[in-house]
Amino acid sequence: GSDLASVRTKAVREGDGWRVNGTKLWTTNATHCQFMILFCRTGPLDREHRHAGTSQFIVDLSLPGITIRPVRNLVGEHHFNEVVFEDAVLPEDALLGREGEGWAQVTGELAYERSGPERFLSSFWLLVELVRALQPAADARAEIALGRLGAQLITLRRMSRSVAGLLQAGADPALEAAMVKDLGALVEQEIPEIARDLMAEGPPTLQSRTFAQVLAYTTLHAPSFSLRGGTREILRGIIARGLGLR
Template structure:
């Protein structure tokens, strides 16, 4: 695991600036802090307000319309947004995955097309990886890409596609050449698919809470022009592995339920909740994960491969955020706590089943870690 660097006064100032902005937004009633808001908190106006301050697409270079900030500066901003339970879902995937992937693998035309819109908070992105009967085993994707004149025809189904009902574009991992049993990772390619393309249908997946975040996306003879191939044909697996480093290592992998922990600490202070060592232990885990996640951001800043470290953060982080929910669900009788705190617990319980699934199941990620450490 990379080591996090020493405290930086400039980063502290940035953190204080973001924290002050969020406090003013909450006091003004712009949003109500919640659980899992990077997935559930859809507010395009709030995303644009962040973009106006240079807090969306922060690592996008100035020449592509971005602020040209560092990965660590982005980590500080996103950590504060998540800790406050801010509604950031409208720009989250575009900021977290699309921008760095386009910077690394995109053509000059693709960068100039999409990156300025991401930095302005004007475009929503989704990710098309998982499929029915595939899940985290991305090497077994069945979506096909057949080369035709001037482009490709895509056919298949993508599942659990967060925010597809709002998205303007999404990355699709597809098999561009027949499966070779001796090289299951070969023959995969990535495509940028515009969501208004003919042949795309979106079926909502309603969660047990009654909310609509996930979708099934069906691609029926969808044409993708050659200029929207991402990276190199046949290198899709390597590109996705790199992309998942951004998805799995971020602070959303341990801060989705931080608002519940912070609210509990406030209630311990005012005597509403009893002091309990388990609350302190949960805070300690969050502090450790903060340093681990920041260390991955620093590794990405140096251009290092962070796949294994990101998998470690994801496994430990999603377990910790789920344990926070379990702790307060066990500790608190709903009738004995205030309505706001009870709602945070209820939201956490409803979201809890997905924590260890999205971004790769715990079982798959343990395999990634084991292979990375030479254990299998």
């Protein structure tokens, strides 16, 4: 979930390995994978330093004690899964890095997840179909709206590339990545609303029927855009701390 430091899945040293118990929800494409990265608690919870005592493991999903359960979304599709660990025993070398370094590792990984183009292009297919449906008679209002969306996407692309450059240089762009994710989700969720408004009137055409299908699909997915990779509230907390506002 968004409060990653409250993780309750535990890995306890046992002989030459680790015994794991707990549940990992929202694991994308787990049914198609042979391995996954597990973030869990390997030390006691210190409420004053909740990030301490966490580690990461590379888990072979074929091991006994691991069950994968599908989670279907609002559209009826199956991307997400719940992975349940019931006395699953991992070998010693499954530990990623050193014990207790999980938080530093996962925050670095989140910068990659939050700043990639998939965090602001989820509604791009709808934008393309909107342009096709409006042609060749787009009015001034439509041209202004499309121009603004285009400018926002170009800006987000440049921000995303800047974060990639910081990562390549070995920096920790947690603040910058959170900004890309937050602003990108706003644009992704705005596109269906603008599209619906611009196409509210006019006779149906082949292009507009295709547009309507893509609009329905995107509208059903849009609520998840501000949840995946960290909720809007979590991201804005990171941004506020990074700017010295809290």
